[in-house]
Amino acid sequence: MSALAVLWFFLIFVLIAGYFVLDGFDLGVGVLHRALAKDERERALVRRSIGPVWDGNEVWLLTAGGALFAAFPAAYATTFSGFYLAVMLVLFGLIVRAVSLEFRAHDPQWARAWDVCFTVGSLLPALLLGVALGNVIAGIPMAANGDYAGVPLLGLLSPFTLVAGLLGLAMCLSAGAAWVALKAPAGSAVHKRAAKLRVPCQVAALVLFAVATVLAFAVVKPVFAPGMLAAGVIIALVFLACVVASIVLGRKGNDLVAFLLQSVAAACLVALAAVTLFPNLVVAAPGSVGASITLMSAASSDTSLAWMTGIACVGVPLVLAYHVIAYRVFRGRLDDKDVNY
Amino acid sequence: MDMLSDVALLSRIQFALTVAYHFIFVPLSIGLGLILAIFATKYHRSRSDADGNAMRFWVRIFTATFAIGVATGITMEFSFGTNWADYSRFVGDIFGAPLAAEALFAFFLESVFLGVLLFGRNKVSSLFYTVSAWLVWAGSCLSALWILIANSWMQTPAGAELAADGSKAVITDFLAAAFNPSTLPRYTHVVVALLIMGAFASLAIGAWYLLRDKHADFAMKTIRVGAVVGIVASCALIVTAHSSAVEVSQEQPTKLAMMEGMYDDEVPPLYAFGWVDEENQQVITPFSIPGGTSFLATGTWDAQYQGLNSLAQTEKYGDMDVADLPVNLVFQSYHLMVAMYGLIMITAILAVVFSLRGGRIRSMRWLQKLLLVSPLFPFVAIQVGWITAEVGRQPWVVYPSTSGPDGVSLLTNNAISQSVSAPELLLTLALFTAVYVFLFIGWARVISRFIERGPVGDAAPAADAADDATAAVKEGE
Numbered sequence: 001m002s003a004l005a006v007l008w009f010f011l012i013f014v015l016i017a018g019y020f021v022l023d024g025f026d027l028g029v030g031v032l033h034r035a036l037a038k039d040e041r042e043r044a045l046v047r048r049s050i051g052p053v054w055d056g057n058e059v060w061l062l063t064a065g066g067a068l069f070a071a072f073p074a075a076y077a078t079t080f081s082g083f084y085l086a087v088m089l090v091l092f093g094l095i096v097r098a099v100s101l102e103f104r105a106h107d108p109q110w111a112r113a114w115d116v117c118f119t120v121g122s123l124l125p126a127l128l129l130g131v132a133l134g135n136v137i138a139g140i141p142m143a144a145n146g147d148y149a150g151v152p153l154l155g156l157l158s159p160f161t162l163v164a165g166l167l168g169l170a171m172c173l174s175a176g177a178a179w180v181a182l183k184a185p186a187g188s189a190v191h192k193r194a195a196k197l198r199v200p201c202q203v204a205a206l207v208l209f210a211v212a213t214v215l216a217f218a219v220v221k222p223v224f225a226p227g228m229l230a231a232g233v234i235i236a237l238v239f240l241a242c243v244v245a246s247i248v249l250g251r252k253g254n255d256l257v258a259f260l261l262q263s264v265a266a267a268c269l270v271a272l273a274a275v276t277l278f279p280n281l282v283v284a285a286p287g288s289v290g291a292s293i294t295l296m297s298a299a300s301s302d303t304s305l306a307w308m309t310g311i312a313c314v315g316v317p318l319v320l321a322y323h324v325i326a327y328r329v330f331r332g333r334l335d336d337k338d339v340n341y
Numbered sequence: 342m343d344m345l346s347d348v349a350l351l352s353r354i355q356f357a358l359t360v361a362y363h364f365i366f367v368p369l370s371i372g373l374g375l376i377l378a379i380f381a382t383k384y385h386r387s388r389s390d391a392d393g394n395a396m397r398f399w400v401r402i403f404t405a406t407f408a409i410g411v412a413t414g415i416t417m418e419f420s421f422g423t424n425w426a427d428y429s430r431f432v433g434d435i436f437g438a439p440l441a442a443e444a445l446f447a448f449f450l451e452s453v454f455l456g457v458l459l460f461g462r463n464k465v466s467s468l469f470y471t472v473s474a475w476l477v478w479a480g481s482c483l484s485a486l487w488i489l490i491a492n493s494w495m496q497t498p499a500g501a502e503l504a505a506d507g508s509k510a511v512i513t514d515f516l517a518a519a520f521n522p523s524t525l526p527r528y529t530h531v532v533v534a535l536l537i538m539g540a541f542a543s544l545a546i547g548a549w550y551l552l553r554d555k556h557a558d559f560a561m562k563t564i565r566v567g568a569v570v571g572i573v574a575s576c577a578l579i580v581t582a583h584s585s586a587v588e589v590s591q592e593q594p595t596k597l598a599m600m601e602g603m604y605d606d607e608v609p610p611l612y613a614f615g616w617v618d619e620e621n622q623q624v625i626t627p628f629s630i631p632g633g634t635s636f637l638a639t640g641t642w643d644a645q646y647q648g649l650n651s652l653a654q655t656e657k658y659g660d661m662d663v664a665d666l667p668v669n670l671v672f673q674s675y676h677l678m679v680a681m682y683g684l685i686m687i688t689a690i691l692a693v694v695f696s697l698r699g700g701r702i703r704s705m706r707w708l709q710k711l712l713l714v715s716p717l718f719p720f721v722a723i724q725v726g727w728i729t730a731e732v733g734r735q736p737w738v739v740y741p742s743t744s745g746p747d748g749v750s751l752l753t754n755n756a757i758s759q760s761v762s763a764p765e766l767l768l769t770l771a772l773f774t775a776v777y778v779f780l781f782i783g784w785a786r787v788i789s790r791f792i793e794r795g796p797v798g799d800a801a802p803a804a805d806a807a808d809d810a811t812a813a814v815k816e817g818e
Contacts, residue, residue, distance in 0.1 A: 063448075073434065076421075076429055081422060088769050091419055099780055103408070106790060107786055107790070300433060303515070304512045311445065329464050330461070
């Protein structure tokens with residue numbers, strides 16, 4: 001097992017975690033925006049809260065996709081072609097939501113259509129990415145060449161994968177509500193609604209996590225690599241502690257800590273997926289002709305991975321610097337100057 | 342095979358449609374990104390209201406265009422895995438790294454500083470804001486570099502070898518792969534063409550205002566900037582077009598033969614236009630310059646090139662069935678591109694001559710009308726140029742170029758996703774068409790609203806507000 005391949009296995013999950021934490025909250029904002037904002041002005045405020053940052057957040061997904069392609073081409077090929085219709089739904093969601101965010105304010109006659117695009121376009125990725133991750137953990141029917149051999153789209157739905165999808169969605173909603181609570185003018189109606197909505201979303205996430213855990217051990221029965229089960233237990237405990245603490249501190253009015261703890265919890269969930277899978281990338285369901293795709297079988301050559309590592313060493317600090325700039329420039333709660341009415 | 346059940350053909354159609362659509366907005370954003378950065382710099386220097394309004398105008402036009410470019414770009418990155426799984430398995434060792442690098446180095450840069458451009462005007466210094474405009478443009482040019490590295494490797498593979506088991510290409514030399522024989526000629530050619538697109542779009546917007554007798558000062562400024570960028574880029578294009586032509590003639594013999602309709606070995610003449618009779622394997626044309634293409638490629642009038650028939654006899658190109666090649670499509674695309682270049686050069690010269698020094702264009706209605714339609718020339722040239730490059734390498738997706746490593750090539754038909762069925766593809770093709778048409782209409786609505794509103798301050802005029810109470814909700818603008 002090449003050390004570089006192991007490194008890239010975990011780096012891919014770092015990128016996915018970055019995506020889930022960052023785009024997670026703005027997807028959640030998209031799904032919830034009609035519930036959080038009741039008039040034009042409030043909707044403009046809610047969109048403005050993610051306006052300067054959502055695009056950068058979304059790039060984490062493109063980076064994760066590109067890195068998966070580069071580091072583990074076989075895993076990229078199998079999942080993207082095997083989950084074809086699901087990936088397309090995610091894609092259409094991301095496309096229409098991106099455009100609706102930019103066009104909505106400038107096209108009042110089509111306001112309703114753009115709002116629907118924003119809500120549905122945010123819902124599809126928030127739900128389906130969890131379903132996809134649930135599938136690679138639970139295992140998919142695999143052909144000899146590594147292709148998905150199951151039924152298109154519907155074959156991806158099982159109790160476990162559905163719960164995984166809903167868990168992902170609940171995490172996005174929690175983060176979205178927490179973000180708006182953090183950004184809305186203090187004491188405003190939007191602020192109150194967001195703080196109120198945050199709690200049931202977080203409770204739903206806890207319940208879904210419990211159900212997913214039960215289903216994982218009762219039905220999916222993942223085979224843990226040595227040491228990974230212990231790591232998983234610790235990560236799961238951190239996850240639970242973060243969500244509970246986020247609920248408690250959020251109720252005391254500390255919106256910043258509530259959001260940050262919720263973000264750590266989201267990262268924990270992706271980490272949990274990583275340790276459950278390791279060293280597999282895509283598990284072959286029992287009875288498959290093909291074998292599971294592992295980091296050993298799918299990894300690119302060490303030459304390629306070494307160059308990728310060099311690229312990451314230069315690129316990642318730059319990316320972090322950009323994010324620090326963006327979140328610093330647009331820090332703090334929004335006020336009337338930010339949303340001219 | 343029936344067309345509706347041919348997965349390879351349907352996948353090609355889907356890729357062609359989605360990339361052509363993406364490539365409407367990318368050239369506009371990269372081209373207009375430069376125009377925006379120039380206007381941001383003007384405002385930073387002068388701090389005048391007029392320049393501030395001009396800059397805001399370009400920010401609005403640019404971001405609406407950029408948004409669609411970004412959104413439809415996700416399709417392209419996903420499509421290698423969704424529709425071209427066997428391609429991804431074959432090239433992943435080489436092709437994935439530039440895509441990841443593009444996201445890491447270019448997309449983050451663009452998206453973060455675009456956020457500053459849109460919402461940060463009152464939050465950052467004027468210098469920071471101006472630098473952000475340049476960074477967004479630099480990011481988009483970097484993005485073009487990485488994606489052209491990846492695409493050029495498909496045209497002229499290098500720095501790789503066939504794996505011992507023959508299943509995939511493996512990298513041997515990263516820099517040789519990245520800077521393969523066609524990377525620099527193609528990158529410069531494309532970027533210069535995109536700058537012409539942006540320049541002509543600004544010429545057209547300026548001309549529109551002149552024709553309507555509105556915002557004359559802004560119109561003249563815009564036309565002057567567009568004219569200068571346009572003429573410089575159009576002249577630079579001669580150099581990049583030549584180096585691209587030389588690269589094709591040296592590295593991609595079947596593409597050259599298709600561009601010129603050469604079935605038999607010959608000293609290629611230069612056609613202005615013509616029609617390839619694919620059945621009888623000949624070019625029908627009223628006139629041609631004997632040896633002209635030979636001269637363009639080599640500087641001599643008598644260089645002989647192999648035609649498609651004899652190339653198909655070679656081991657390297659033996660997989661090619663000459664009767665199936667879309668020779669006329671490549672021939673027409675290429676010659677249309679060259680014809681468009683003629684119109685581009687004429688327009689650029691007229692724009693410079695009559696807009697600088699006194700600006701006689703103000704009273705020249707016919708020239709204003711020409712400028713108004715002129716974005717069509719680079720638009721068509723870019724689209725058909727791309728078709729020339731991509732259809733010209735068929736039937737391969739990874740082309741066996743002259744200097745390419747042995748065995749590192751892949752037929753398009755062997756590159757598909759075997760787990761994706763034709764009905765699924767038909768469904769997504771229909772969805773892409775519907776969604777993309779919807780987005781195009783939305784984009785046209787927003788852009789025409791911006792142009793109608795003109796280079797004015799952010800507070801919407803009272804009349805507008807009365808027309809449309811909700812129009813005033815402007816996030817951070």
